[in-house]
Amino acid sequence: MLKLDQTDLRILQSLQADGRRPYTEIAKQYGISEGKVRFRINRMMESGVFEFVIHTNPSKIGLHVQAIIGIVTKVGYRDKVAMELADCKEVRFVGAFAGKYEIMIQAYFPSNERLIEFTDLYLSKVDGIEATDVFLELKDYKDSFSYIDLADEHF
Amino acid sequence: MLKLDQTDLRILQSLQADGRRPYTEIAKQYGISEGKVRFRINRMMESGVFEFVIHTNPSKIGLHVQAIIGIVTKVGYRDKVAMELADCKEVRFVGAFAGKYEIMIQAYFPSNERLIEFTDLYLSKVDGIEATDVFLELKDYKDSFSYIDLADEHF
DNA sequence: TAATTTTTTGCGAATTTCGAAAGCGCAATT
DNA sequence: AATTGCGCTTTCGAAATTCGCAAAAAATTA
Numbered sequence: 001m002l003k004l005d006q007t008d009l010r011i012l013q014s015l016q017a018d019g020r021r022p023y024t025e026i027a028k029q030y031g032i033s034e035g036k037v038r039f040r041i042n043r044m045m046e047s048g049v050f051e052f053v054i055h056t057n058p059s060k061i062g063l064h065v066q067a068i069i070g071i072v073t074k075v076g077y078r079d080k081v082a083m084e085l086a087d088c089k090e091v092r093f094v095g096a097f098a099g100k101y102e103i104m105i106q107a108y109f110p111s112n113e114r115l116i117e118f119t120d121l122y123l124s125k126v127d128g129i130e131a132t133d134v135f136l137e138l139k140d141y142k143d144s145f146s147y148i149d150l151a152d153e154h155f
Numbered sequence: 156m157l158k159l160d161q162t163d164l165r166i167l168q169s170l171q172a173d174g175r176r177p178y179t180e181i182a183k184q185y186g187i188s189e190g191k192v193r194f195r196i197n198r199m200m201e202s203g204v205f206e207f208v209i210h211t212n213p214s215k216i217g218l219h220v221q222a223i224i225g226i227v228t229k230v231g232y233r234d235k236v237a238m239e240l241a242d243c244k245e246v247r248f249v250g251a252f253a254g255k256y257e258i259m260i261q262a263y264f265p266s267n268e269r270l271i272e273f274t275d276l277y278l279s280k281v282d283g284i285e286a287t288d289v290f291l292e293l294k295d296y297k298d299s300f301s302y303i304d305l306a307d308e309h310f
Numbered sequence: 311t312a313a314t315t316t317t318t319t320g321c322g323a324a325t326t327t328c329g330a331a332a333g334c335g336c337a338a339t340t
Numbered sequence: 341a342a343t344t345g346c347g348c349t350t351t352c353g354a355a356a357t358t359c360g361c362a363a364a365a366a367a368t369t370a
Contacts, residue, residue, distance in 0.1 A: 004216065012211060019174050019207035022326055022358095033350055038327080040348095049215045052174035053300045056167060056205040061159065061303065066250070068223065068259055070290075086297035094296035095221070104223055104290060106261075135225075135259060141249035142241035145208050145300070177327095177357055188319060193358080195317095 002047040007032065008040055012050060015041075016146035019052050055145055063108040065115050066137040069123070070101035077128030078102045084126060090118060101133070157202040162187065163195055167205065170196075171301035174207055210300055218263040220270050221292040224278070225256035232283030233257045239281060245273060256288070 004012075007030070014026045023037040044050055058066060073081050078096060082103050086094045093106035109115040115134075123132055159167075162185070169181045178192040199205055213221060228236050233251060237258050241249045248261035264270040270289070278287055 002215070012209065012216075015209045016211075019209050024326060034327085035351075036349060047215065048212055050209045050211040053208060053210045054167065054170045054174050054205045055208045055300055056171075056303060057203055060157070060202065060204045061167070063303075068250075068252070082294075082296040089303070091297065092300070093298050095223075095292040095298075096294040096296065097223070098291045098293055099289075101290065103296075104292075134254075135256065136253045137250040137259075138253055139237075139251040141237040141251065141258075142246065143248050143250075145210055145247070179357060189358080190320075191318060198317095 002044065002049060004044075004049070007036070008044060008049075011037060011040055012044075015050070015052075019054075053145075058108045062110050065109040065112055066140070067107055067109070067115060068135040068137070069105050069107065069119070070133040070135070071103040071105065071123075071129055072100070072131040073102045074128050074130055081126060081128045088118075088122075090114075157199065157204060159199070159204070162191070163199060163204075166192060166195055167199075167303070170205075170207075171303065174209075213263045217265050220264040220267055221295070222262055222264070222270060223290040223292070224260050224262065224274070225288040225290070226258040226260065226278075226284055227255070227286040228257045229283050229285055236281060236283045243273075243277075245269075 010030050011026055014021055014029060023034050023041070027034045027037045058064075071081065071085075082094050082096055085091055085103065085105055088107070090107045090109055091105050092108060093104075095104055096102060097104050107115075107118070109118065115136075119132060119134055123129060165185050166181055169176055169184060178196070179189045182189045182192045213219075226236065226240075237249050237251055240246055240258065240260055243262070245262045245264055246260050247263060248259075250259055251257060252259050262270075262273070264273065270291075274287060274289055278284060
């Protein structure tokens with residue numbers, strides 16, 4: 001497990017603000033060499049610390065319906081069901097949870113019809129699923145991937 | 156609202172795979188000019204269709220505890236509470252929902268202690284919150300930002 | 311149809327990335 | 341104390357990419 005020092009955290013912080021910020025600019029920003037920035041970024045990526053992505057705004061590409069779905073599975077079926085759900089393109093997030101639901105997912109749909117199709121035609125037929133609770137999102141307040149405050153004492 | 160054509164979707168698809176892929180490479184990939192790729196990317200960004208970010212692996216930076224928290228608010232307090240929660244650095248996602256919980260959030264913590272602090276010392280004292288249900292995540296199966304299948308007939 | 315706006319193309323200039331060699335610091339070994 | 345090895349950093353020119361901009365082309369509007 002790679003241990004991150006202040007340089008790494010600063011680089012992450014800088015890239016959180018703009019994933020395409022040039023190495024040279026990050027270097028200038030912190031008074032270090034471009035090669036160092038590059039070395040650290042490559043090392044962190046190889047260690048799986050982060051990756052470069054784009055964050056698309058779902059509603060701007062026509063995905064107007066978002067839901068969190070809690071799923072109750074039969075004993076022994078959690079892993080199988082979770083892996084199957086992870087393969088669905090509508091599904092952004094799948095996790096195993098403690099408590100009422102063995103699995104919770106977050107998924108996006110173009111319309112309510114598609115959400116209903118997903119729950120009634122697909123989910124209800126997945127082997128191992130006992131029950132589902134759909135939480136329909138009405139409004140987004142925050143959906144950020146730059147939530148980490150690297151100035152925090154914890155790091 | 157910007158309407159996306161096939162060129163835009165292809166560019167998004169390409170950048171989903173690698174947020175740092177050069178314009179020139181995307182251009183080559185689809186047989187279009189670098190200038191066109193750049194023009195489309197700038198336009199989409201200005202319209203808020205997407206942004207360049209990095210996706211950090213929470214556990215690799217010491218955030219080992221993840222939770223989804225359902226929140227029941229007093230009538231009329233949802234907006235106020237949601238906005239307040241959105242300001243918390245631990246919180247990645249805040250949405251207003253239909254159903255049992257007016258608000259659901261997704262948050263990351265370095266340890267169970269910090270989660271307990273958050274719920275018992277912070278959440279319980281926020282004015283307008285009536286009750287909370289914490290769903291503690293045990294395992295990540297999928298946490299992707301490239302969930303969009305742009306080959307889908309829907310787009 | 312003409313006028314206007316939007317999008318695309320094509321370039322050279324400026325900037326960034328990349329590869330690789332050399333240098334440095336430090337701990338372990340002799 | 342000198343040596344060795346290893347990981348990290350610096351440096352630098354070559355290659356690739358980005359950028360700005362003007363002109364052409366295409367689409368939209370009047």
